Amino acid sequence: MTKAKAAPVPVVETEPAAGDHGVHLLREMLRIRRFEERCVELYSRTAIRGFLHLGIGEEACAVGVMEALLPDDAVVATYREHGHALARGLSMRATMAELEGKVEGCSRGRGGSMHLFDTATRFYGGNAIVAGGLPLAVGLALADHLLGRRRVTACFFGDGAVAEGEFHESMNLAALWHLPVLFCCENNLYAMGTALQFTESETDLSLKASSYRIPAWEVDGMDVLAVEETAREAAQAVREGGGPHFLELRTYRFRAHSMYDPDRYRDKDEIEKWKERDPIPALIARLTHDGALANGDLDRLEAEIAAEVDDAVAFAEAGTDEPIEDLERFVTSGPPTQAPTS
Amino acid sequence: MSKITYREAVRQAIREAMIRDDRVFVMGEDVGHYGGCYAVTLGLLEEFGSERIRDTPLSESGFVGAGIGAALGGMRPIVEIMTVNFSLLALDQIVNNAATLLYMSGGQLNVPMVIRMATGAGRQVAAQHSHSLEGWYAHIPGLRVLAPATIEDARGMLWPALCDPDPVLIFEHGALYNQEGDLADEVSPVDIDKAAIRRAGSDVTIVAYGGTLRTALAAAEQLAGDGVAAEVVDLRCLRPLDTPTFVSSVARTHRAVVVDEGWRSGSLSAEVSARITEEAFYDLDAPVARVCGAEVPMPYAKHLEDEAIPQVADVVAAVHALGA
Ligand SMILES: Cc1ncc(C[n+]2csc(CCOP(=O)(O)OP(=O)(O)O)c2C)c(N)n1
Ligand SMILES: [Mg+2]
DSSP states (O other): OOOOOOOOOOOOOOSOOHHHHHHHHHHHHHHHHHHHHHHHHHHHTTSSOSOOOOOTTOHHHHHHHHTTOOTTSEEEEESSOHHHHHHHTOOHHHHHHHHTTOTTSTTTTSSGGGOOOBTTTTEEEEEOSTTTTHHHHHHHHHHHHHTTOOOOEEEEEEGGGGGSHHHHHHHHHHHHTTOOEEEEEEEOSEETTEEGGGTOSOOOHHHHHHHTTOOEEEEETTOHHHHHHHHHHHHHHIIIIIOOEEEEEEOOOSSOSSTTOOOOSSOHHHHHHHHTTOHHHHHHHHHHHTTSSOTTHHHHHHHHHHHHHHHHHHHHHTOOOOOGGGTTTTSSSSOOOOOSOO | OEEEEHHHHHHHHHHHHHHHOTTEEEEETTSSSSOOTTSTTTTHHHHHOTTTEEEOOSOHHHHHHHHHHHHHTTOEEEEEEEEHHHHGGGHIIIIIIITTHHHHTTTOOOOOOEEEEEEOOOSSOGGGTOOOOHHHHTTSTTOEEEOOOSHHHHHHSHHHHHHSSSOEEEEEEGGGTTOEEEEOSSOOOOOSSOOEEEEOOSSEEEEEOTTHHHHHHHHHHHHHHTTOOEEEEEOOEEETTOHHHHHHHHHHHSOEEEEEEEESTTOHHHHHHHHHHHHHGGGOSSOOEEEEEOSSOOOSSHHHHHHHSOOHHHHHHHHHHTTO
16 A cells, blocks of 8 residues: 555644633633533433443533644543533434433443444544443544545543553554554543542653653643643644654543442532532623623523423433334344344 | 475465555555564565555554554455464544444445454464454454455455455464465355355254364264264354354254354353354254363473363263254
8 A cells, every 4th residue: 555645734723712612612602501400310310221321520621622623523421421512513312312212312222321423523422331442542643644535533431441451452553553542531530439549650741651751741631721722732732743642631530430329439628619619600700800701691592402402302302213124224234133033 | 287285385475465455555564574473474475565564553543443444444454463462452442433433424434454363272372362352343343354264265365355345354274374275276256244154964063163173073074974964063253143054954864063262251152152052953863062272371292272162072061962
């Protein structure tokens, strides 16, 4: 194969109009927050079942990083990925319909909350095996490398993933082959109920990246502007052929690990302390101070988002169940051939 | 017609695929500078370069997963795992990603890749290099599992496997690499859906695949001397199983012996046996018999290893025990 000549580096808008852009970031974070709050209600009335992992408190990570990506880039995420999906541009309708198990959902109701997929936005899941998505991200980037495409694959994972072999294998492969992966570690200090200091001999996670010679940044994951700024810089470096980069996004989940989790392992004080750093009020205060958010703007924004959530829920509830005859569809691309009584 | 080894047949198939399609590349441990742990890829690094004949670190999960990702990204990877025992380190990627992504994504994500690996015993490499775990993979919906037992299949199965939009696992029995045979100069495409009748007969059906096909054919030859005409079915595709081919054979011969180097309990041989019982029960003159690997971790000593894997005499005895 003659290796395709590398395409020119696409330019990502680096200096967005401050005010409008800030409101855009606020809108994206609020959309996720209100969407997930509605999910809690739907869960209590059993419209959503199974595992439901909320990212309430962590919205700045997904929103900030997505700003640094172009439509051709790829995203790989975990089971705590509603925010990433919405920020990446999956419709709230298709996302909610998926959570309600409807065929109109982004994965036809096959995946549920943990397995959101969308090829149109190059959103590759929705992986519920801790660290299982990292090798996929390496491979997506390898394909871009081999085909001479200047694209970035952003790969999200938690602090818990850092203990898995797949994390280390993927870091090494990406660095060794100089692949365009943006590793985004959302360090919320807990893997289910186990705090980082009980699982890692070295709790400074960016050092792990450095040990693979991957440039790493520690970022305040509660500050969407900081996340965006660093992500843009890192993504641009990746896009320009700088090899993999690593962001450690220091964040916190305000709610339990999943709807099953009684949250016995954290101090209420600790949670309250982190809530003082809630990325949404922080941005509101800043935009108000800067005059970017005028009187009544927030109410209008909230009303628009409430309407979008209402519409998504109505869409999901009006959605249909996939016909039972389709149970075996998509096991393989061909017709089901495995039926023993053929 | 030319004389060729099984190893060379696999190499030719890889070479042809690389020439035919720019998206095809090979990735695995020691596939490049070393030339492949079974010398299958010998010389390909020099021909195609290190981007397409890609040596990997010892990271089975990492590079199998990277193969899946590359397939999602538009490539057609051939991932080589040294032996099936090492593939256990990549089980997560194979079972949780390759086999599930199409379904879990509601039909959006295809994973068009091939994973090749050596399997089986017979070379005195003991309990961490000799097992026949292809039956485990044949258990997994979403995978296609192939076992080329002949030179033609070693040469011909790869291209259709690469054309399959879904993940395909190819199991090459380690004892076959040195096997020599004739190969037509003109390679005709092989069907990766169907089992093959390798020898026709009317008294008993012997079902085998991969490494045990030779054993089954040798047994059939010996049985012919005893006046028993054995039909030998080569499964070829372990998932999906081509049930009609072996069931209709048994319907003609009324007796069946399933030969499988894998362990008996919960095995591929159990599945084949069950399907025969489900679909040809009233055609049977005797219960379905099985000749399987002994249920032990593979021993090193030659006499013990021989005892642990199906031998010609075991198959012959099993056939006679059915009254044939
Ligand atoms: C391989 C694997 N082991 C265990 C689990 C069960 N599990 C699900 S989430 C989780 C914690 C992961 O923590 P982290 O990576 O920090 O992500 P977070 O949930 O904090 O976002 C565990 C142990 C799993 N899904 N996959
Ligand atoms: Mg965590």
